[in-house]
Amino acid sequence: MxxxxxxxxxxxxPDARPRGTVHYDAKNPExxxxxxxxxxxxxxxxxxxxxxxxxxxxxxxxxxxxxxxTPTAERLAADGLRYRRFHTTALCSPSRAALLTGRNHxxxxxxxxxxxxxxxxxxxxxxxxxxxxLAEILRLNGYSTAQFGxxxxxxxxxxxxxxPFDRWPTGSGFEHFYGFLAGETHQYSPALYEDTVPIExxxxxxxxxxxxxxxxxxxxxxxxxxxMPDKPFFVYLAPGATHAPHQVWPEWSDRxxxxxxxxxDVLREETLQRQRDLGVVPPDAELTARPDEIPAWxxxxxxxxxxxxREMEVYAGxxxxxxxxxxxxVDAIENLGCLANTLIIxxxxxxxxxxxxxxxxxxxxxxxxxxxxxLETPQFLADHIDELGGPNAYNHYAVGxxxxxxxxYQWTKQVASHWGGTRNGLIVHxxxxxxxxxxxxxxxxHVIDIAPTVLEAAGLPEPGFVHGxxxxxxQGVSMIYSFDGPEAExxxxxxxxxxxxxxxxxxxxxxxxxxxxxxxxxGGMPPFDEDTWELYAPQDWTQAHDLxxxxxxxxxxxxxxxxxxxTRHQVLPMDDRSVERFVASLAGRPELITGRSQVIFKxxxxxxxxxxxxxxxxxxxxxxxxxxxxxxxxxxxxAQGGAFGGWSLYVLDGRPRYCHNLAGLRRFVVxxxxxxxxxxxQVRMEFTADGSSLGTGGTVGLFIDGRPAGTGRVDATxxxxxxxxxxxxxxxxxGTPVSDDYGSVDxxxxxxxxxxxxxxxxxxxxxxxxxxxxxxxIMARQ
Numbered sequence: 001m002x003x004x005x006x007x008x009x010x011x012x013x014p015d016a017r018p019r020g021t022v023h024y025d026a027k028n029p030e031x032x033x034x035x036x037x038x039x040x041x042x043x044x045x046x047x048x049x050x051x052x053x054x055x056x057x058x059x060x061x062x063x064x065x066x067x068x069x070t071p072t073a074e075r076l077a078a079d080g081l082r083y084r085r086f087h088t089t090a091l092c093s094p095s096r097a098a099l100l101t102g103r104n105h106x107x108x109x110x111x112x113x114x115x116x117x118x119x120x121x122x123x124x125x126x127x128x129x130x131x132x133x134l135a136e137i138l139r140l141n142g143y144s145t146a147q148f149g150x151x152x153x154x155x156x157x158x159x160x161x162x163x164p165f166d167r168w169p170t171g172s173g174f175e176h177f178y179g180f181l182a183g184e185t186h187q188y189s190p191a192l193y194e195d196t197v198p199i200e201x202x203x204x205x206x207x208x209x210x211x212x213x214x215x216x217x218x219x220x221x222x223x224x225x226x227x228m229p230d231k232p233f234f235v236y237l238a239p240g241a242t243h244a245p246h247q248v249w250p251e252w253s254d255r256x257x258x259x260x261x262x263x264x265d266v267l268r269e270e271t272l273q274r275q276r277d278l279g280v281v282p283p284d285a286e287l288t289a290r291p292d293e294i295p296a297w298x299x300x301x302x303x304x305x306x307x308x309x310r311e312m313e314v315y316a317g318x319x320x321x322x323x324x325x326x327x328x329x330v331d332a333i334e335n336l337g338c339l340a341n342t343l344i345i346x347x348x349x350x351x352x353x354x355x356x357x358x359x360x361x362x363x364x365x366x367x368x369x370x371x372x373x374x375l376e377t378p379q380f381l382a383d384h385i386d387e388l389g390g391p392n393a394y395n396h397y398a399v400g401x402x403x404x405x406x407x408x409y410q411w412t413k414q415v416a417s418h419w420g421g422t423r424n425g426l427i428v429h430x431x432x433x434x435x436x437x438x439x440x441x442x443x444x445x446h447v448i449d450i451a452p453t454v455l456e457a458a459g460l461p462e463p464g465f466v467h468g469x470x471x472x473x474x475q476g477v478s479m480i481y482s483f484d485g486p487e488a489e490x491x492x493x494x495x496x497x498x499x500x501x502x503x504x505x506x507x508x509x510x511x512x513x514x515x516x517x518x519x520x521x522x523g524g525m526p527p528f529d530e531d532t533w534e535l536y537a538p539q540d541w542t543q544a545h546d547l548x549x550x551x552x553x554x555x556x557x558x559x560x561x562x563x564x565x566x567t568r569h570q571v572l573p574m575d576d577r578s579v580e581r582f583v584a585s586l587a588g589r590p591e592l593i594t595g596r597s598q599v600i601f602k603x604x605x606x607x608x609x610x611x612x613x614x615x616x617x618x619x620x621x622x623x624x625x626x627x628x629x630x631x632x633x634x635x636x637x638x639a640q641g642g643a644f645g646g647w648s649l650y651v652l653d654g655r656p657r658y659c660h661n662l663a664g665l666r667r668f669v670v671x672x673x674x675x676x677x678x679x680x681x682q683v684r685m686e687f688t689a690d691g692s693s694l695g696t697g698g699t700v701g702l703f704i705d706g707r708p709a710g711t712g713r714v715d716a717t718x719x720x721x722x723x724x725x726x727x728x729x730x731x732x733x734x735g736t737p738v739s740d741d742y743g744s745v746d747x748x749x750x751x752x753x754x755x756x757x758x759x760x761x762x763x764x765x766x767x768x769x770x771x772x773x774x775x776x777x778i779m780a781r782q
Contacts, residue, residue, distance in 0.1 A: 008141055008460060008461055010463065010464065010465045011466045012140050012467070013141075018034070041138075041143060041460060042459035042460070044341075045143075045232050045457075045458040045459055045460070046343045046430065046458065047221075047232045047233050047234075047338055047341065047343070048232070048234045048235070048343045048345070048454050048458070049237065049329070049330075049333065049344045049345070050235070050236045050237070050345045050347070050450065050454075051237045051326055051345070052096070052149075052347045052350055053241065053347065053348055053350070054150065054238070054239065054243040054350055055092075055242050055349065055351065055353060056242055056319060056348050056425075057352045057353030057402065057405035057420070058352070058406055058419075058424055059268070059353075059404065059409075060349075061073055061348050061425060063077050063348065063427065064084075064278070064280045064348065065271055065272070065276075065278050065280055065407075066271055066274075067270070067316060068315070068320055069255075069323070073323055073427055075327070075330075076330070076427050077427045077429075077438065078438045079429060079438065080428050080429035080430065080436075080437070081429075081483065082280060083425070083440075083443070083445060083479075084281065084425070084440055084441070084442065085441075085442055085443065085444045085445065086347075086423070086424055086426035086446070087422045087445070087447065087497075088347075088349065088350055088446075088447045089105050089416060089447065089497070089499060090352065090415060090421035090422045090497065090502070091350075091351050091413065091416075092350050092351060093125075093183070094110045094113070095350040096150075096151075097109075097110035097127065098110075098448045099134075099447045099448075099450050100134055100135065100172070101132075101133055101134065101448075101474075102450070103131050103448060103475045103476070104448055104475055104569045106122035106123075106569045106571045107122070107472070107475060107569045107570055108128065108131045109123065109125055109126050109570075110125060110127070110153065111498070111570070112499070112500060112575075113152075114152070114153070114154065115156055116581045116587075117155060117156070118581060118587040119587065119588025120573060120575065122569070123575060124155075124589070125153075125156070126155055127172075130469055130470065130472045131472055132463065132466035132467075134173070134234075134450075134451040134455070135147070135172055135173025135174050135234060135236065136172060136173030137173070137460065137463060138234045138458070138460075139174075140173075140466070141458070141460050143232055143233065143234045144175065144228060144232070144234070145174045145175050145176075145233070145236075146175060146178075146217075146224075146233070147176070147177045147179065147238070148179055148213045148214075148216050149179040149180075149237055149239045149240065150179055150180060150183075150240050150243075151168070151169050151181055151238070152182065152183045153167065153172075154167050154181055155167060155589075156592070156610050157584075157589060157591065159181055161196070161198060161606065168181075170195050174236070176195065176220065177196075178192070178193070178194050178195075178213070179192065179193065179213065179238070180240065180725065181193060182608070183724065184243045184724045185724070185725040186245065186394070186725060186726075187208055187240065187241070187245065188209070188391040189201065189642070189735045190240075191608075191725045191726065191734075198606035203744075203745045208321075209239070210241050210321060210325050211325055213237065213239055214237070214239075214325040214326065214328050214329050217235055217237050217332075218329055220233075221233060221336065225336050234454075237326065239322050239325075239326075241319065241322035242315060244354065244365055244394070244395070245365065245393070245394040245396065246314050246318050246397065247389055247390070248317045248318040248389050249317075249321075249389075250389065252318070253313045253314040253316070253388075253389050254313075254317070255320070256313040256317060258309075260309045260313060263298070263300075264297050264312075264404040265296055265297045265298075265404075266297070267407075268287060268290075268403075268404050268408070269287060271408070272287050272408045279440050280425070281408060281541060285541040285542050286540075286541075287408045287542070289410075289544075291403075291410070291411070293399075293520075293521065294399055294403050297400065300400075301378050303378050303379075304381065306382070307360075307361070307378070307381040307382055308361060308397075308401075310385050311361040311388060311395065311398060312397055312401045314389035315397050315401065315405075317389070326346075330344065341431075343429075343457050344427075344429040345426070345427075345450060346427040347426055348424055348425035349424040352406045352409075352412045352413040352414075352422065352424070353402040353405035353413060354396070354402055355402040355403065355414070355519045355520050356413070357396030357399065357401075357402070358373055358396075358398070360376065360398055361381070361396060361398035361401075362376055362381075362394075362395060363380075363393050364393060364394045364395070364663065365394050365395070365396045365724075366394055366644045366645050366721065366722075366723065366724070367664075367665070369720055369721045369724075370645070370695070370718055370719050371694070371695075371719060371720065375665065394644050394724075399412075399520055403420070406419075406420035406423075409542055410542075410543055411515065414500065414502065414517070415499075415502050415515055415519065416497040416499035416503060417497065417502040418504070418513055419543055421502070430457070433457060433480075433483065436484055441482050442486075443482045443488065443490045443492070444490050444492050444495070445492055446476065446495050448474075448476035449476040449478065449492065450476065450479075451476055452476045453479045455478070456478040456480050457480060462474050475569075477492050478491075493507065493508050494506065494561070494565065496562055496565035496566060496571070497513070498571050500516065500517050500576055501516030501517055501531070501574055502514070502516050503516070503562065503574075505561055505562035505565065507561055510537065510538060511535075512533055512534065512535050512558035512559060512562065513533065514531040514533045514534065515531070516528065516576065517576065528574055528576075532548075534548050535548040535555045592610060593610075593611065593612065596760050596762060597758065597759045597760075598612065598613040598757070599755055599757045600638070600728070600730055600755065600756045600757075600758070601730070602752065602754050602755065605727070605728075605730060605734060606727045606734060607727050607729070609641075609726075609727075612728045613758050615640075616717065616718060616719060616720070617689075617692075617695070618689055618696075618762075619687055619689045619698065619761035620686075620687050620758065620759060620760040620761060621684060621685065621758070621759045622638065622649055622684070622756065622757070622758050623683070623684045623756070623757045623759070624638060624753055624755070624756045624757075625680065625754040626680075626682075626683055626752065626753050626754070627680050627751050627752040627754060628750070628751035629750075630751075631654055632653055632655075633651045633654055633750045634651050634652060634653070634750050635748050636648060636649075636651075636729070636731065636732050636733040636747050637651065637731070638730050638731075638753065639728070639729055639733035639739075640722060640738075641728075641738055642661075642722075642723050642733075642736035643664060643737055644661075644736070645663045645722040645726075646718070646722040646723060647661065647722075648661075648737075648738035649685050650733075650741070650747075652741050655671065655672035655673070655674065655675050655709075655710070656672035656685075656709060656710065658685045658700050658712075659738055659741065660714045660718075661718075661738045661739070662716055662717065666715075666716075667738075667739060667740060668712075668713070668715060669712075669739070670700040670702060670710060670711065670713075671712070672702045672704075672709045672710035673709060676704055683703070683704055684702070685700060685701070685703075686700070686701040694719040695717050695719035696717060697713065697714055697717065698717070699712075699713060699714075700714055731752075731753045732749065733747050
């Protein structure tokens with residue numbers, strides 16, 4: 001089915017019923033039917049490769065004047081187009097939901113992030129069936145579809161290995177998925193899924209996730225063109241780079257040795273000059289002032305500066321590394337002879353650069369997440385400088401670097417009010433699609449404009465019905481008019497922005513905005529009505545001169561327009577609450593695990609932290625039924641978390657052991673005194689908390705069939721989060737190891753673990769967790 005008579009506004013396309021007389025005998029010359037024709041999009045529809053990098057600010061990549069080499073992006077831009085007024089939502093999950101649906105993030109329920117979902121329509125985290133994703137529209141029109149990398153749009157209560165899978169990639173139009181579901185993952189030991197099944201990366205000391213994802217994407221396009229050369233593909237490549245942890249091999253980060261000794265203030269000036277020379281900002285674009293909340297480079301402690309430099313060197317190497325491997329995918333498409341008719345859309349970031357590394361940066365962001373940032377003194381950081389970027393660090397750079405990576409704009413990721421949070425570089429490459437080469441486009445566009453651009457390029461209409469459901473109109477506008485139209489008038493005249501109360505409105509060049517919350521600062525937030533609004537004129541490219549006091553009438557008009565747009569797109573009610581959004585029953589969302597007891601059976605693994613009953617800050621017990629054929633046994637019975645925080649119940653030299661890993665700082669080990677006999681037995685660990693306090697210490701008792709088998713102390717415990725991506729596993733410890741007593745491979749229990757039961761005391765100190773700190777943890781993992 002490819003002809004112009006195919007009706008594509010109702011999907012799936014209804015099967016055509018044969019017409020005419022049906023004969024008794026197939027040998028009858030008149031007994032014939034039209035041949036079966038496979039579904040294909042309109043003739044000439046291009047292959048589509050959408051690349052989405054993570055946490056890359058406008059001023060990071062060399063393709064947009066930044067200090068980090070991105071030769072692939074430069075190559076595509078030289079033969080294509082750079083867009084210098086392209087925008088995202090200021091946060092990961094919302095930008096991805098908007099990209100994949102062509103609708104504003106609140107309109108598809110992703111007003112913030114899935115962890116903060118409420119029952120309000122704009123914040124459910126549940127994409128409505130009235131907004132079919134781009135991949136599903138393309139699949140139902142005859143495209144091959146695949147996603148590689150990060151998927152962080154699945155509601156938390158649907159993210160267990162049992163789904164439901166309607167909002168997983170394979171339920172969202174992608175025929176194949178290979179990647180991870182969390183907001184971040186360890187680049188050397190990631191938590192991976194293939195389609196809907198958890199899998200493990202190969203035990204290769206040279207493994208890196210970015211390389212793996214690009215290898216998989218290359219294999220996919222080669223296979224697709226080998227088996228279905230007449231069928232176009234839609235590949236969505238979304239590496240975890242450059243989201244924290246910033247992890248890359250030294251051969252990449254060492255290229256930048258000494259390149260950032262001038263500090264972030266001078267780096268911003270250098271970057272702006274390169275941006276002017278490239279034409280990605282106008283010659284008169286001004287460098288915005290550094291906010292008071294961000295310290296000057298000269299104010300940073302002298303002894304800390306080598307660490308700060310190394311943080312940025314690692315980040316730069318990480319960005320160059322991912323761009324290099326994206327280039328391998330582009331090369332593979334070119335080698336197949338398909339590059340000319342492949343529409344490549346390269347989004348250099350899903351939001352501004354991340355300022356979630358705090359003022360000094362961190363060698364292990366889990367320390368920050370657990371309220372232990374004060375432990376990372378300049379001396380502590382200096383002692384761990386050689387670990388930055390490697391598998392034993394979970395590092396993130398300092399706020400000052402994030403601000404520099406958003407040059408020349410104000411603010412960073414999460415701050416949807418200002419361009420530093422929402423303006424990202426965009427490159428479009430399609431040799432057969434337009435004649436322009438190496439040009440810059442000024443038209444104002446937003447991430448919701450990607451989906452309608454792809455549909456128009458493919459010659460496909462926006463469907464009115466998908467799977468029997470009437471569709472909400474796509475809110476984006478196609479960008480194709482601008483491909484060969486450098487002077488074409490903007491077709492996006494208005495765009496609202498909002499993220500956690502940070503909000504703004506663009507209308508015909510003017511912007512009005514107000515910052516409600518600073519990402520790296522905790523504490524109470526003011527009432528929305530007390531926020532101070534700013535006003536910027538069309539010729540003020542960087543939002544450097546606030547005209548609110550001079551033109552109050554215009555400001556009021558734009559504020560009213562923001563309110564109208566917010567009402568249209570389900571932004572209201574705005575929600576900056578903390579406590580209420582963490583309690584599922586108060587927020588109105590389902591809760592995956594309830595009660596005080598959970599039984600986990602043999603073979604269950606890769607259970608996310610949200611899929612397991614919470615043992616933190618309270619007394620609890622872990623009981624396992626094990627069948628040990630031979631004695632002495634060894635290996636992990638059950639473990640949660642990994643090398644940067646967690647706990648493990650395991651067997652060493654035939655005796656039970658318990659390890660509590662305190663955010664990678666210290667490992668408390670309680671060793672059993674009695675061996676586990678051969679046969680069927682119960683092994684139990686009881687943790688008796690010292691009291692109701694965050695990170696409480698306690699006494700650990702080990703038991704075999706109810707008989708004491710060892711006791712010991714744990715002086716302090718992880719209070720808030722074990723890991724951003726590590727999981728609970730029965731019968732082994734997948735990912736990075738909790739304990740130093742075993743490695744990351746060959747740690748499986750030598751017998752059989754039939755089941756594990758976790759019981760928790762109802763008395764918990766969770767209520768003492770600062771809601772603002774918990775909010776920071778959730779936002780930082782996006």
